[in-house]
Amino acid sequence: MNHSSISSSDAAAVHVRTRQFSLRRVWRFPVCVIALLAGAELILRIPAVRQALPIRTHYHEAGIVRRVEALEQVLADHGSIDILFVGSSIVRCNIQPLDFDRAVMGRGLREVSFNGGLSGLWPNAVALYVEHLWLPKAHPAVVVQGIRFGELHSSPRARRESAILSGPIERRWRTNSPTRDIEISALERIHLLQYRGTLPRWLASYESGAPGESLDDDERVATDSRGWTARLPTLDIVLSRGLLHAEAPYSAPIKDAETEAALAAIGRTAELCRRAHVRYVLVNVPEHAFRWSGPDGARRYADYVDTLRALAQSLSFEFVDVTNGDPRRFANDAEYSDYHHMSPAGAHRFTMLLASELGSRLPGTLTADRR
Amino acid sequence: MLFHTPQYFVFLGIVLVLYFHLNHRGQNLMLLGASIFFYSCWDYRFVSLLMASCVLDFWAGRYIYRARLAGDRAAMKRGLLASLTGNLGMLAFFKYFGFFVGSADTALRTLGFTPSLPVLNIVLPVGISFYTFQTLSYAIDIYRGQLDPVDRFLDFALFVAFFPHMVAGPIMRAVDLLPQMTRPRVVTQANIERGLLLFGMGLFRKVAIADPAGMLADTYFANPASFSTIPLVCGLVLYGLQIYNDFAGYSDMARGAAWLLGFDLMRNFRHPYFAKNIADFWKRWHISLSTWLRDYLYIPLGGNRKSATRTTINLFLTMLLGGLWHGASWNFVIWGGLHGTYLTVYHTWRRWRESREIHWMPAPVVSRVLSTIAVYALVTFTWLFFGAHDTGTTIAYLSGLAALSPGGEGAFLPVCVLWGLTLAIDLPQAVADDELFALRWAFVPRAVAVAAACLVILFSGQMRHEPFIYFQF
Numbered sequence: 001m002n003h004s005s006i007s008s009s010d011a012a013a014v015h016v017r018t019r020q021f022s023l024r025r026v027w028r029f030p031v032c033v034i035a036l037l038a039g040a041e042l043i044l045r046i047p048a049v050r051q052a053l054p055i056r057t058h059y060h061e062a063g064i065v066r067r068v069e070a071l072e073q074v075l076a077d078h079g080s081i082d083i084l085f086v087g088s089s090i091v092r093c094n095i096q097p098l099d100f101d102r103a104v105m106g107r108g109l110r111e112v113s114f115n116g117g118l119s120g121l122w123p124n125a126v127a128l129y130v131e132h133l134w135l136p137k138a139h140p141a142v143v144v145q146g147i148r149f150g151e152l153h154s155s156p157r158a159r160r161e162s163a164i165l166s167g168p169i170e171r172r173w174r175t176n177s178p179t180r181d182i183e184i185s186a187l188e189r190i191h192l193l194q195y196r197g198t199l200p201r202w203l204a205s206y207e208s209g210a211p212g213e214s215l216d217d218d219e220r221v222a223t224d225s226r227g228w229t230a231r232l233p234t235l236d237i238v239l240s241r242g243l244l245h246a247e248a249p250y251s252a253p254i255k256d257a258e259t260e261a262a263l264a265a266i267g268r269t270a271e272l273c274r275r276a277h278v279r280y281v282l283v284n285v286p287e288h289a290f291r292w293s294g295p296d297g298a299r300r301y302a303d304y305v306d307t308l309r310a311l312a313q314s315l316s317f318e319f320v321d322v323t324n325g326d327p328r329r330f331a332n333d334a335e336y337s338d339y340h341h342m343s344p345a346g347a348h349r350f351t352m353l354l355a356s357e358l359g360s361r362l363p364g365t366l367t368a369d370r371r
Numbered sequence: 372m373l374f375h376t377p378q379y380f381v382f383l384g385i386v387l388v389l390y391f392h393l394n395h396r397g398q399n400l401m402l403l404g405a406s407i408f409f410y411s412c413w414d415y416r417f418v419s420l421l422m423a424s425c426v427l428d429f430w431a432g433r434y435i436y437r438a439r440l441a442g443d444r445a446a447m448k449r450g451l452l453a454s455l456t457g458n459l460g461m462l463a464f465f466k467y468f469g470f471f472v473g474s475a476d477t478a479l480r481t482l483g484f485t486p487s488l489p490v491l492n493i494v495l496p497v498g499i500s501f502y503t504f505q506t507l508s509y510a511i512d513i514y515r516g517q518l519d520p521v522d523r524f525l526d527f528a529l530f531v532a533f534f535p536h537m538v539a540g541p542i543m544r545a546v547d548l549l550p551q552m553t554r555p556r557v558v559t560q561a562n563i564e565r566g567l568l569l570f571g572m573g574l575f576r577k578v579a580i581a582d583p584a585g586m587l588a589d590t591y592f593a594n595p596a597s598f599s600t601i602p603l604v605c606g607l608v609l610y611g612l613q614i615y616n617d618f619a620g621y622s623d624m625a626r627g628a629a630w631l632l633g634f635d636l637m638r639n640f641r642h643p644y645f646a647k648n649i650a651d652f653w654k655r656w657h658i659s660l661s662t663w664l665r666d667y668l669y670i671p672l673g674g675n676r677k678s679a680t681r682t683t684i685n686l687f688l689t690m691l692l693g694g695l696w697h698g699a700s701w702n703f704v705i706w707g708g709l710h711g712t713y714l715t716v717y718h719t720w721r722r723w724r725e726s727r728e729i730h731w732m733p734a735p736v737v738s739r740v741l742s743t744i745a746v747y748a749l750v751t752f753t754w755l756f757f758g759a760h761d762t763g764t765t766i767a768y769l770s771g772l773a774a775l776s777p778g779g780e781g782a783f784l785p786v787c788v789l790w791g792l793t794l795a796i797d798l799p800q801a802v803a804d805d806e807l808f809a810l811r812w813a814f815v816p817r818a819v820a821v822a823a824a825c826l827v828i829l830f831s832g833q834m835r836h837e838p839f840i841y842f843q844f
Contacts, residue, residue, distance in 0.1 A: 026560070029818060036822035192829055199830040200583035203785035207590050207602065 037192065044191040054202045056194035057187075059169040063092070063119050067227045071138055074114055074226065082111035083358070084140035086126055086269075089229075090285045091117030091146035094342040096351045097226035103355035114138065115227035122151050122161045123265035125170075131272050132173040143273045144358070145266065146285040148340055149304050152262040153252050168196065234343045235288065236333040247339055249294030254303045263311050270317045281318040281361075283354065284308055288339040289331035301327045318361055322353040372412040373838060374624040375577050382409065383628055390632055395555040399529050402632070406534040410498070413538070417496035420461065425528045427457045428506040432513045432520035432527075439516060447514055454510035458503045465495055470699030498538040500696060502531050504663055509545040511667055518546050526552040533634070535625040539618070541639040541659035548636070556633030563631060568807055570627025572796055575824050576620030579831040580792050584613035587785055592758055595768040602782040603771045610758040611751045612789050615644065618657070638806065642797040644750070647742045649713040652750060660696070664689050679722065686718070687711035697757070702765065706756040713749060792827065 043049055055061050074081065085095045097113040104111060116134050126145060134143070164170055172184050187193050223229045238244055253259070266282060273280035284305060292301045302325050312319035323329045330336075335346030342350060372379050386405050390398055411418050431454040438446035479486045509530075512518035521527045530552050536543060591598055591606025598606070622639035629636045639659050646652035653661045672685040687708070694707015759765040799808045809817055 029814070029821075032814070032818040033822045033825065036818060037825060040822070040826055192826075195830050196832040197830075199579075199788075199827070200586055203583055203788060204587060204590075206781045206784045207587055 041190065041192050044195065050191075053195070054198045056191070056198060057169060058164045058167040060194055061119075063223075066223050067116060067118070068133075068137070070223070070225055070227050071114055071116070074112060075138070078112045080112070081114050081138045081140045083113035083142045083144055084116050084134055084138050085113065085144045085146060085227075086116045086121075086130055086134060087146035087285070088117060088121045088126070088151060089119040090148055090151075090340050090342075091115065092119065092227070092229050093117070093231040093337070094285055094347045094350050095146065095354065096224075096228045096344075096347050098224065098228070099348055099351045100355045103352055104359045107359045111141075113226065114140075117146065117227070120161060120164060123147065123262045123269070125161055125164050127265050127268040127272065128165070128170060128173055130269050135272065135276050135278065140278060142279045142281060142358075143269070144281045144283055144354075145269055146283045147266065147308070148285050148287050149250060149252075149254075149291070150287070150340065152259040154258055168194070228347070230344050230347075231337040231341045232343060233337065234334050234345075235336040235338060238338065239333065244338060247290075249297060250291050250300070251294055254300055254307060259307070263307070266311065267315050270315050274317075279318070281320060281358065282308060282312055284319075284321040284323065285340075286323045286327065286330040286350065288333075288336045289327045289329075291339055292327040297327070301325070320354065320357045320361070322350065322357060372409060374621065374628075375574055383631075387631060391558070396525075398556075399525055399552065402534070403525060403529045403532060406529065406532040406537060409534040410532065410537060413497045417499075420496055420499070421502065421532060422528070424458060424461065424502060424506050425524070425531050428454055428510050428531075429521075429524050429527045431457075431510045435510060435513045436520045439513070451510055451514045454507065458507050462499060462503050465499055467695075467699045474701075501540045501542055502537060504542050504660075505545075506531055508542075508663065508667060509549075512545055518549075521545075521549055521553060523553075533629075535628040535632075535634075536636055539621055539625075540657075541622055541625065541637050542663050543636060543659070548634070551634050558631070558633040562633055564810060565807055566627045566630030568627070568809055569623045569630060571821070571824065573620040573623030573625075573627055575792075575828055576616040576623065576796065579824075579827045580789050581613045581615075581617035581620055582837045583785075583831055584609045584616065584789050585837060588613055588758065592760075592764060592768070595764065595771045598771060599776040599779040600772055600774055601777075602779040603768060605779075605782040605786045606768075607751050607755055607758075608786050609789065611644075611754045612786075612793055614754065614757065615640070616793060642801050644747050644793075645743055645797065645801055646746050646750075647739055649710070649717045649746055649749065652746055653710075653714070660693070664693050664696075668692065679719075682718070683715045686714050690714060700760070701762070702756045702759060706753055709753050709756065713753075 044053075050056075058064070071081070083097075083100070085091050085097065092115060095115055095117070097115050100113050101111060116129075116138070118129065121129060130143065130145075134140070165174070169184055169187055172180050172187075177183070235244075270280045270282070292298065294300075305321050305323075305325050309319050309321070330346075330350075332346070335343055335349060337343050337346075372382060382405070386402070389401050389405075393401055407418055407421075410421060431450045434453075435447050435450035438444075438450060476486055509518070509527075513520055521530070526549065530543075530545060530549050531537070533548075533552075588606050588610040591603055592610070595603055595606075619640040626636045626638070637659055639657060641655040641658065643652055643655035646655050669685055669689040672688065673681055674685060675682040688711075690711030691704060691707045694703045694705070694710070697703045697706070755768055756765060759768055800806050802808075803811070805811070809820060812820070
């Protein structure tokens with residue numbers, strides 16, 4: 001028999017003997033723990049330690065960190081940026097700002113361009129980065145966004161895009177929380193916070209047994225002072241190694257719900273630039289002609305280019321297509337590294353064509369007087 | 372409001388500040404208000420159900436007690452029946468109605484009938500399985516004469532709705548918790564140190580181990596056909612780590628929060644994966660449920676006081692119902708049934724050994740290690756039926772395991788890391804036979820351990836807050 005003798009009738013009269021937590025007696029312990037964490041923060045700031053650890057967040061991938069550092073250097077050296085190229089890795093690899101500057105200089109214009117192309121940035125993420133990173137940091141006169149047909153559709157890279165949009169900093173960009181700026185500021189300054197969630201991501205790369213390949217190829221390739229990344233080897237060598245045989249010409253519809261969403265995101269970027277009094281130009285970055293070699297490819301390509309042109313007209317921004325509606329103008333394997341990233345030779349040719357088009361279309365903007 | 376979210380930390384902070392400024396009656400009133408607020412954060416509609424359960428058992432307890440004093444056995448039975456019918460009726464309706472109707476519908480269709488059984492999409496009130504068992508034990512204990520009813524409804528309502536343990540236990544006995552409600556509590560610095568340590572260990576288990584393990588295990592359970600055998604084995608181990616650390620983490624956080632308020636809730640886990648046999652496992656796993664089932668189901672059924680066959684049936688039935696308690700699904704029934712079978716086989720073997728007076732065993736250490744590994748392997752395999760939410764996934768997973776396809780050895784790495792983190796808590800606890808082992812450590816090692824734990828929690832922290840698995844039961 002286990003009687004509990006529960007009766008609270010006389011308990012209420014008894015004084016509560018609750019004792020307050022004595023901070024004075026225990027303050028040393030939390031202070032010591034905080035000091036140790038501060039030590040860890042300092043250790044994380046050592047580049048060699050950072051190098052050995054997994055990438056902190058998408059925002060801290062080498063591709064972004066190096067570009068932001070390079071941008072700050074260009075701003076320090078030149079005072080301002082005239083033309084900022086934005087988009088995915090096709091912009092990063094296919095447009096050479098230094099070549100571009102030299103080409104337009106031949107036309108009597110002096111300007112500074114910078115390549116802000118980032119791996120995996122589809123139109124939706126481009127709009128986010130233009131709004132929160134590029135426009136506030138670079139204050140360019142012109143934003144040139146590069147696009148290809150593949151980026152109007154979801155792809156295996158879509159998972160990466162969702163990871164970008166839900167990243168610790170990018171997620172906060174998309175909210176209107178009153179503490180947003182404080183949180184972003186803390187995340188940008190405190191390395192310990194930046195490493196939140198890296199352990200599960202690292203473990204997840206082993207889920208099939210082998211570590212997943214890093215999507216941040218900026219770890220492996222060289223990037224120049226204006227943000228251009230060279231891509232090698234050339235497509236003919238790649239094909240001779242038996243790679244890329246699974247690739248196929250485009251067969252996706254030119255216009256559907258997915259493309260509408262991507263076009264809407266492009267429209268958002270244009271509107272952001274308009275509000276910031278920055279000229280906006282959309283550029284069709286030519287893919288290898290193989291992509292349009294399927295049945296009815298030429299007509300489909302024309303429809304695709306017309307779709308972009310119609311968008312530009314409806315939203316009153318400039319549109320540049322260096323192929324003049326003919327995808328076969330870009331069919332040289334030596335000018336590509338795969339079917340959409342160009343080799344340095346291809347990037348040089350495309351950049352020259354782009355400089356020629358932009359130099360003639362935007363003479364009022366590309367002047368040294370702006371500085 | 373999950374225990375590992377900033378909202379809960381703010382909530383607990385406010386509760387603590389108010390608590391230390393109130394007298395005993397004010398504390399109970401405030402805690403009840405806070406508990407109702409906490410529960411209504413899940414779904415305010417079910418607060419009335421919770422209160423109805425409180426009213427029913429408060430009344431039933433007093434009714435049974437009066438009948439007991441008057442020696443009226445029939446009235447005592449009526450009171451107990453009212454409590455059993457009300458509580459189990461609610462549980463049956465909200466938790467099992469859809470399951471039984473769906474199963475009956477399927478069975479009748481298999482036999483060629485076309486029944487039109489009522490299909491209701493009933494939302495399961497969070498914590499119903501836990502508070503129902505708790506209130507039932509109150510009425511049963513009074514019926515058995517082991518407890519006198521509480522005088523004030525406020526104290527009883529707080530016993531049922533006390534926020535640290537209301538949603539997922541530990542399932543406390545009235546005889547243990549009610550005196551803590553009715554008497555003034557003393558919060559000492561030792562209480563606060565214990566509370567903070569337990570809360571911190573729970574947070575570590577949840578954020579650093581259970582959530583990452585769950586994220587990985589989900590991948591394997593979502594599409595078992597696309598993985599080879601080794602990753603699938605790792606998936607089961609990871610699920611085992613997830614469910615253990617998730618639930619033990621919740622229990623530790625609940626007990627830690629309770630300690631901060633001066634309450635002592637019962638321990639729910641005692642490093643179960645170190646069990647030396649399957650019976651030992653059930654003495655270490657979800658202790659508050661297994662002892663509840665033992666005291667209020669197994670023993671009333673006859674326990675081991677009757678024949679060997681009857682004992683086996685009692686055991687099997689208890690485990691089957693224990694499985695069904697977790698959820699209305701055949702997978703839980705199979706899980707409970709398998710554990711019932713293991714226990715039956717173990718007890719039969721033990722009786723056989725004792726009757727033949729076989730005392731031979733390998734060296735104690737070897738025997739202990741081998742038996743622990745065997746029990747762990749068995750328990751981990753059985754988690755498959757718990758983790759897979761449908762028969763199709765279960766079959767696909769079993770096929771993948773049986774295929775013995777090569778490759779995927781690297782999948783062991785996350786298992787090793789997360790097992791290592793689990794051992795970082797369990798091993799010192801087991802060796803020291805003290806769950807609060809770290810309180811014995813000197814100042815500097817303790818500070819280093821806490822800082823290291825903070826770092827691991829920080830590195831493991833997800834962007835989303837995963838709910839505790841047992842909240843769905």
